[in-house]
Amino acid sequence: MQLTDLHGSLSDPLLDTMNFLNEVTARFPDAISFAPGRPYDExxxxxxxxxxxxxxxxxxxxDRGLSQRQVGGLLFQYGRTKGQIHxxxxxxxxxxxxxxxxxxxIVVTVGAQEGMLLALRALFRDSxxxxxxxxxxxxGITGAARLLDIAVEPVPEGPSGVDAAAVRAAVARVRAGGRRPRALYVVPDFANPSGTSMPEKARRELLAAAVDDDLYVLExxxxxxxxxxxxxxxxxxxxDEHRRVVYLGSFAKTCxxxxxxxxxxxxxxxxxxDGSVTLLADQLSKIKSMTTVNTSPLAQAAVGGMLVTHGCRLRSLNEERIRRYRERLEALLAALDRHFGGxxxxxWNVPDGGFFLVLTVPFVADEAALTRSARDHGVLxxxxSYFYAGAGGERQIRLSCSYxxxxxxxxxxxxxxxFARSYR
Amino acid sequence: MQLTDLHGSLSDPLLDTMNFLNEVTARFPDAISFAPGRPYDExxxxxxxxxxxxxxxxxxxxDRGLSQRQVGGLLFQYGRTKGQIHxxxxxxxxxxxxxxxxxxxIVVTVGAQEGMLLALRALFRDSxxxxxxxxxxxxGITGAARLLDIAVEPVPEGPSGVDAAAVRAAVARVRAGGRRPRALYVVPDFANPSGTSMPEKARRELLAAAVDDDLYVLExxxxxxxxxxxxxxxxxxxxDEHRRVVYLGSFAKTCxxxxxxxxxxxxxxxxxxDGSVTLLADQLSKIKSMTTVNTSPLAQAAVGGMLVTHGCRLRSLNEERIRRYRERLEALLAALDRHFGGxxxxxWNVPDGGFFLVLTVPFVADEAALTRSARDHGVLxxxxSYFYAGAGGERQIRLSCSYxxxxxxxxxxxxxxxFARSYR
Structure with missing residues (x-):
């Protein structure tokens, strides 16, 4: 069969970028890699x-008074579509x-990624x-939108993330084209890829804009x-006083x-x-019954066990990790000062937390440059530019310190x- | 928000039928239930x-020479998108x-349901x-198609499942409407809901039709x-000599x-x-990276452990289950003979295996009848009719004996x- 005969998403470079990154990492296993955004190995x-x-x-x-047999059923049978550890x-x-x-x-999902898919499928009526x-x-979000043939409109981020004015401008652009701006996707805390965070004032203004513009926010x-x-x-x-926010959570980094x-x-x-009222979660659940039926009860049980062991406080469960990621980000900032200062x-920006920051460089940081960097200098x-829908980021690289x-x-x-010196 | 303002699938009765079934089961917990198609509790x-x-x-x-640390990484980190137990x-x-x-x-999926979603999204180019x-x-398949706005054409099943002539007729109907028949979904062994199976000759004829009509088969x-x-x-x-079949497997019943x-x-x-060649599995994997990223490595490890323990032979792993399901189906057939014979x-049909059979009844077997059956007679x-896209099955009920x-x-x-007597 021909690739062009399959769904258009499969010919979109968007879905190939991650493959390239995986391949280059596999080709240069000894390189030090600032590429993966995943947690460190424990x-x-x-x-x-x-x-x-x-x-x-x-x-x-x-605590719940179940019999051993019922517990066995909860761990090993099919489970409630909306989840068991809600x-x-x-x-x-x-x-x-x-x-x-x-x-x-609450709907328990197969990672935040499935949450994105469910929220997009529910909220987006048509083209x-x-x-x-x-x-x-x-x-992950632009890819999920691509699978569902949902059009995407970028809202340029500033040093403090997206602001309400930029959102309102994007809403106006979309409306002028005769389409409905339906939702905004945003990572307000230590964003991937930029590392930026939104101040509280900007968050309140964004929510006000969402109310004014009848926009939902995927946080x-x-x-x-x-x-x-x-x-x-x-x-x-x-x-969120007006229920404009659908919150997408993940236990990947915290469990x-x-x-x-x-x-x-x-x-x-x-x-x-007919006047009957459900929650949007119930609608997401109906969609989930056709994507994954339910999230693995075994996997939910493992996470559930971690939560009950720590009194449902991820902060307590993650004390060690919080310290380690702080050390790593501090180490990256210090190393940049040491080797690139002046x-x-x-x-580069100085994020208040998270896994990522952005280094601006005086050369085009494309796949060819990355291949040279890995092959000749042992660093990934x-x-x-991978993170921009259109142009952007050509002279910037994302550094991840989590791994x-x-x-x-x-x-x-x-x-x-x-590697950077080799360009001069 | 209004339901009619969300994606059309959420207003489709198709996605509500399972909810009704779950509700009625919960409302009558003491009823004997022939409804769920799930495995018995072990x-x-x-x-x-x-x-x-x-x-x-x-x-x-x-066997694979990995270090303990590498094994830990394989179980607890993000994993290969196509899966780890391939x-x-x-x-x-x-x-x-x-x-x-x-x-x-092979792509390891979150149940066969995710496999359906991935196969549909990859193979179906447009409306x-x-x-x-x-x-x-x-x-599950018509629901997944509904999520992706994929049109569905029914192929009427006979006592031996679908046959090639019915498929060719459906292909002709679709082509006459100016559309492309892209794939056929079929359960050739002990189908859900009908319990029918296709004889080998019918299978070979179906594959020949798939080649002639450039049709893929989702088995x-x-x-x-x-x-x-x-x-x-x-x-x-x-x-499948001509690679027309995408096979969807599940460990839900066998593990x-x-x-x-x-x-x-x-x-x-x-x-x-550009002339480069991949496998369709690689394309499914690209889609999977935007639906669930990867199938829980923990869950894969549990299934992988079951497979290695039994030398990768599900028949050996399932000796006890095979015996039990056979007993149950035999018991159901004997009970029907005893209580409905003559x-x-x-x-009713006499399936060669599986969990289901179809009982034809002389009344309309709708939701009202089901509610009466549960409330007044303690049987679900x-x-x-739930399993027909259009009309059909109004005077038939599915009986599942697995649970x-x-x-x-x-x-x-x-x-x-x-309950049936109460209709006279």
């Missing part, structure tokens, strides 16, 4: 999981983020609906817990990625023609400096 | 899973089904492409292992549903405009008889 053994499964089973028996998730977002929602407004995205933008928050400075700004969902467990909070009432043509990074040890970070930046 | 405890995780870890260390799956389908494919042509489905049909095979008679007919994929692990076999070469207006079943004990089956059919 010493995890199957015994740890067994302990968490056991903790979850004990919670079901003791009450634990509700308790966790209340404790950690001050987000007070009914457990019924007249447009998704606004902060630009540069995580490819993705995988990194919020990992503050470098110790300060936290309230999430959009916490500030472990191999569970593939995330969640969507969708507490918007949905009114049917060097003309180079510059991600071209920022590297502190001493690798310094050596990696040293190699980056050598 | 005594599973978390220790069993720990043992399988351990078996998988040992396999990776001993080699074990390839060995298993070779041993059990004589399907010889490269592990690279001119039409999906043929055996009718009556499992709602879904969740029940094939559970033969009542002990005889097995070769799968379409085994007979356990709570893993949510399935797979797609897509060994078709795909040629890009009663005018009633009739599924209206066959019931043998003695419950007899009592259930006795109640069904009492």
């Amino acid at each position: 010493r995890f053994d199957p015994g740890v999981v067994a302990g968490y499964l056991d903790a979850y089973a004990k919670y079901l028996e003791r 009450e634990l998730v509700a308790a966790t977002v209340a404790a950690d983020e001050g987000i007070e929602v009914s457990p019924e407004s 007249g609906d447009v998704l606004l995205v902060a630009s540069p933008c995580y490819v 993705d928050n995988p990194y919020g817990l990992f503050s470098r400075t110790g300060r936290r700004v309230p999430t959009l969902k916490h500030l 472990f990625p191999g569970a593939r467990v995330g969640y969507a909070i969708a507490d918007q009432p949905v009114v049917a023609p 060097v003309a043509g180079f510059g 990074w991600t071209p920022m 590297l040890d502190v001493d690798e970070i310094d050596e990696g930046v040293r190699r980056l400096r050598r | 005594r599973f405890d978390p220790g069993v899973v720990a043992g399988y995780l351990d078996a998988y870890a040992k396999y990776l260390e001993r 080699e074990l799956v390839a060995a298993t389908v070779a041993a059990d089904e004589g399907i010889e494919v490269s592990p690279e042509s 001119g492409d039409v999906l043929l489905v055996a009718s009556p049909c499992y709602v 879904d095979n969740p029940y094939g292992l559970f033969s009542r008679t002990g005889r097995r007919v070769p799968t379409l994929k085994h007979l 356990f549903p709570g893993a949510r692990v399935g797979y797609a076999i897509a060994d078709q070469p795909v040629v890009a405009p 009663v005018a207006g009633f009739g 079943w599924t209206p066959m 019931l004990d043998v003695d419950e089956i007899d009592e259930g059919v006795r109640r069904l008889r009492r």
Whole structure:
């Protein structure tokens, strides 16, 4: 069969960029890699999981009064489409983020990625609906939109993320084209790829714009817990008085990625023609029954066990990780100061937390440059141009520090400096 | 927000039928239920899973030479998008089904349901492409098609499933409407909901029609292992000399549903405009990176551990289950003979295996009838009309015996008889 005979998304470079990155990483396994945005490897053994499964089973028996047979059914049978650990998730977002929602407004998903797919499929009625995205933008959301043939309108990000004025301007552009701006995707805390965060004032203004413009906000928050400075700004969902926000959560960074467990909070009432009212979460659930049926009860049980063990407080569960990611980001900033400080043509932002920052360079940082960097200098990074729907980011690279040890970070930046020198 | 303002699938009764079934089951928890198509509850405890995780870890260390640290990474980090147990799956389908494919042509999915979504999204280019489905049909495929706005054309099933002539007629109807018949969805073994199976000759004729009409075949095979008679007919994929078949596998019934692990076999070469060749599996993988990123490595490890423990032979792993499902189906057939034998207006088919059969009744078997049956007679079943895209099945009910004990089956059919009598 011909590639051009398949769905258009498969001919879109967007879905190939991640493949290129994986390939180049595999081709140069000894290179120091600032590319992957994934958590550092921890010493995890199957015994740890067994302990968490056991903790979850004990919670079901003791706190919920289930029989052993019922517990077995909950772990190994098909499960509730909206998920089984929704009450634990509700308790966790209340404790950690001050987000007070009914457990019924939560859908447990196969990672935040499935949450994006469900939210897009539910909210976007037809080809007249447009998704606004902060630009540069995580490819997971633009990729999911591409699968569903949903048009995307970029909203340029400033040093403090997207602001309400830029959103209003994008809304006006879309409306002028006769289409409906339906939702905005944004990572307000330590964004991937830029590392920027929105101040509280900007968040309040964004929510006001969403109300004025009848826009929903998809708030993705995988990194919020990992503050470098110790300060936290309230999430959009916490500030969301008018239920404009669908919150996309992930346990990949706060529990472990191999569970593939995330969640969507969708507490918007949905009114049917017969007057009956459901929650948007119920509608997401109907879609989920046709994408993955339910999120692996085994994986939910492992995450559930971690949550009950730590009293539904991810902050307590992640003390060690919070410290380590802070060290890594500090180490990256220090290494940049050491090796690039005062060097003309180079510059970088100083994120308040998370895994990423952006280094501006005086050359075109494309795939050819990345291949040379890996082959000749043993260092990998991600071209920022990957994260722009159109033009943008040509002379910028994303550096991720989450996966590297502190001493690798310094050596990696040293190699980056050598690679950059080769351009002169 | 208004329901009518969301995606059209959410206003389609198709996505609501399963909700009604779940609700009625919850409202009458003491009723004997022939409704759920799920496996019977086994005594599973978390220790069993720990043992399988351990078996998988040992396999990776001993047979694949990985270090403990690498094994930890494979279980708990993000994983390969196409999956991690693809080699074990390839060995298993070779041993059990004589399907010889490269592990690279396999994508491990979040249940067969995600496999359907990926295959539909890849193969269907635009709104001119039409999906043929055996009718009556499992709602998972028509629901997934609805999410992607893919048009569906029913192919009426006979007592031996779909036949090539009916497929060719449907192809002609679609072509006459100016659209492209792109793929046919079929469950050749012990179909859900009808229980029918295709004879080998019909399978060969179907594959010939697929070649002639440039049609792909989505072969879904969740029940094939559970033969009542002990005889097995070769799968379409085994007979597939021209790579027309995308095979959708599930471990829900053969390992356990709570893993949510399935797979797609897509060994078709795909040629890009630049002449480069990939496998259809690689294209499904690109889509999967935007739906669920990867199937839970933890869940894959549990299934992988079950496979290595049983030498990649599901038949050996499932000896007990094969026996039990055979007993249940035999019990259901015997109970129908006992309580409905010779009663005018009633009739049923005699499937060679699987979980389901169809009872024809002399009244309209709709939601109102189901509610009365549950409330007044303590027995639940599924209206066959749920499984028809248009009209059909109004006087038929699906009986599933997989979830019931043998003695419950007899009592259930006795109640069904009492309920049926109340119509006279």
